[in-house]
Amino acid sequence: MTGPATPAAGPRGLRRFAGPRPPRPETCELCGVVVSPDGHRHLVETERRALVCACTACGLLFDRPGARTGRYRAVPDRYLADPDHGIDAAAWETLRIPVSVAFLFRNAALDRLVALYPSPAGATESELEPQVWESVLGSGRLAGLLEPDVEALLLHRTPDGRTTCHLVPIDVCYRLVGRMRQTWQGFDGGAEARAALEEFFAQVERRAKTPAEARPS
Known part of the structure; x- marks a missing residue:
């Protein structure tokens, strides 16, 4: 006696034997060319407050002064430090930030500062x-x-x-948020998150110049 017929393997069944799919390469969201995951430009789509990956050629198109009022704006690559800023302990307490990091940017559409901080939720x-x-x-x-x-x-x-203050590219801040979200454990973030934070700010310190040093000669 023969048993019941075995159902033919459908697409889902076949995927079990195919193994995990390789990750899709990152591409420029304007022209579609593949970009390096570690070193490509970003644009800000101002209406959605969203970061957009861009290849070098597309990034240069939006790096010109005339392109600063359009839908996309190129993210600069400058890091500045202000060792003499006046954010003391009392000022920090006024801000009522529950973690040790915050970043602010000026939203052109709203014409005001927007302040954010990393959390386990982003x-x-x-x-x-x-x-x-x-x-x-x-x-x-x-x-x-x-x-x-x-x-x-x-x-x-x-x-x-102390409270340090740096001017940085906006995409760097969201990269930090993603890193904190990946490593956060427990109430205060845990040892791995603190180590990642220390490494991140060490890199910022190395790259940052004072406004006088960054001024073209």
Whole structure:
């Protein structure tokens, strides 16, 4: 006696034997060319506040001064430090940030500062009024140099009680958010997240110049 016929293997069944699919290569979201996952440009799509991957050629198209008011804006590559900023312990407490890191950018469409901080759920927006952030940052040199939508002021409250302030590309901040989300454990983030944070800010410090040093000669 023969048993019941074995069903033919459908697409789902075959996928079990095919193994995991290789990851799709990253591509320029404007022209479709494959880009390096470690070293490609980003644009900001200003209407959606979204980062867009771009190849070198497409990135250069939006790097010109005339392209700064369109739908896409190229993310710059400058890192600035302000060792003399005035964000002391009292000012940091005013901001009521539950973690030791926050970043702010000026949204051109809203014409105001938007403040976010890393969390296990991703980038979380501060509920404080923009005027509070303006009052804390208004006297700093970097706030006046900030390019809307594409650069951010990155604040870090260090274990020794200092608050560092850097002007950085906006995509760097979201890269930090992603790293924190991957490594976060427990209530305070855990040892791996703290180590990643320390390494990240060491890299920022190495790349950062003061506004005077970055000024073209």
